[in-house]
Every structure is written in C-alpha cells, then in structure tokens.
Amino acid sequence: MIRITAGEFRGRNLHTPPDLRTRPTHARLRAAVFNVLQGRVEGARVLDLFAGSGSLGYEALSRGAASVVFVEPAAPALKAIRRNAADLGVEDRVRVVAEPLPRAQATVLDLGPFDLVFADPPYAELWEEKLLKDLPWDRLLDEDGRLILEWSAKEGRARGEALRQLPERTPFLVKIREKIYGESWSTLYAKGSSCSEPSTRDPSTPSP
Numbered sequence: 131m132i133r134i135t136a137g138e139f140r141g142r143n144l145h146t147p148p149d150l151r152t153r154p155t156h157a158r159l160r161a162a163v164f165n166v167l168q169g170r171v172e173g174a175r176v177l178d179l180f181a182g183s184g185s186l187g188y189e190a191l192s193r194g195a196a197s198v199v200f201v202e203p204a205a206p207a208l209k210a211i212r213r214n215a216a217d218l219g220v221e222d223r224v225r226v227v228a229e230p231l232p233r234a235q236a237t238v239l240d241l242g243p244f245d246l247v248f249a250d251p252p253y254a255e256l257w258e259e260k261l262l263k264d265l266p267w268d269r270l271l272d273e274d275g276r277l278i279l280e281w282s283a284k285e286g287r288a289r290g291e292a293l294r295q296l297p298e299r300t301p302f303l304v305k306i307r308e309k310i311y312g313e314s315w316s317t318l319y320a321k322g323s324s325c326s327e328p329s330t331r332d333p334s335t336p337s338p
Contacts, residue, residue, distance in 0.1 A: 132185055137192030145213045146183040149207035156208045159311045160189050161276055166307060166318060167246065170276060172197050174245035177238065177270070179231060180257075184211040185247040186278075188218065197223045199241050203230040233264070243272040253282040258296060263317075267302040271321040277303060280319045 131143040164171065164184075172194035178187035179201045187198035199210050208228050215224045225241060227234045247270060251257030258281040271277065281296070296317050298305045307318040 132183070134185075134189055134192045137189070137194065138165065139188070139192040139218055142192075142218065144183055144185055144188055145210045145217070146185075146223065147204065147210045159280070159316060160315055162309070162311065163316055164189060164193060166290070167276065167278070170246065175272070177201070177242065177244040177247040179247065179249040179261075180209050180251045182250065183215055185232060186250065187224075188214055188220075190246065190248075191218070191220055191223060195223075195246070197225070199225045199227060201229070201231060201234045202225045203228060203239060210215075233234075237243065239266070239269055242270050243275065244270060245272050245275050247271060247275070247277045248280075249277065251279040257281075262297065262300050262303065267300070267321060271302070271323065275321045277319040277321075279319065281315050281317065282313055 131146060134140055134142050134144065171190055174190065175194045176187055176195045176198040177245065178190075178198055181187060181200040181202040184198075184202075185202050187195075187200055191198055202208055202211060208226065210222075211226055215334060216275045227237050227241075229237070249257075249261055251261065256267055261279065267277070279296070296308075300319075302321060303319040303323060305317060306320050307316075309316050315320045
C-alpha cells in the first residue's frame, strides 16, 4: 500500500495491484509534483493516464480536485482503482476508462477538456515521445492546462542509446519545468504556443 500525502485524505492508504509491472509514483515525487501545482488543483478536472492504482488522481482529489478520469487497462490495477474510490467515498467524482490509451482516446476526448493531465507510462516502452507527438493536446487540455509527465531519461542506455531529453516545445505544449528524482524525471508542460512561466531545470540535473 501507499499513502496519500496531503489534503482531505492525508495518511489514508491506497490499495495497489500485486503486479510488479505497475510502478506507483513514490511519495516524495508525488509531494514535489503537487507542490509545483499549488493553486491549480482546487476544483480541477483531472485526467490520470496509465493510472495504475490511481495514486496521482487520488492525491489530486484529496487536495481538492473536482473529478478524475482514470485510464488503465490492466485488471489488477482497475480493481485497486475501484476499491480505492469506494474506500475513500469518492465514487461520484471518479470515472474509469478500462481500455489501453489508443482505444480510450475517443472516450477521453468526450469527457474533456482537463485542467491537469498526469501521465506515468511504463518507462521501458518509451511512451513519452509518442504522448507528446500523437495526442490532441489542443482538445485534451483546457486553456492554461498542465501536463505532468513522469519518465526515465536513462531508459534505453542498455541498448546503446544516448541520454534522452524531451522537446522544449510541441505544436500545443511548452515545457516550463523539469526535475529529476532518483531514476524518475518529472516534466511539466503548459498548453499554448507561449507561456509567461520561464522554463526551469533542476541545477543538479545532468545535461542530456
């Protein structure tokens, strides 16, 4: 089990699936992500992609988000998500899309747009570039929306690949913050071709 770090459900345990392929976002990284998002969570409509147990989405609900849509295809993770919703008494604020992302896209677009999108894909599958390039962020994110992407820049080194970096800009997103936590990187994107927030990088982060 993991614990919610702050808000209405602070200290409450979340059920996690007994599946080693599901990697829950650890407490330090979750707390850091939400510290960056101060002022944006209250009342937010949240999308949690590759949700696993739903730890990011439930953390958002605990901190005042209005609703969360979870996208997750794996049966053990879906069981954990639904059990957590029941235990916390937030079933009326949760929607579960039990499909892999490519098939879930149409349903998610109908439920959007969203103020915050969390994406924590499997590191080894190198989803991050595909997410940035292929998803219709102009329709998924509300104006002034944020995407928080967790990934590993070191994944692929065993295959002789160089240390990777994510783009500063895409057609609908602008990178505004990036920080490393152990093996995990957290990159924050804002919607729009321009943004008033300067892009920042953890000074301890090695340059790609």
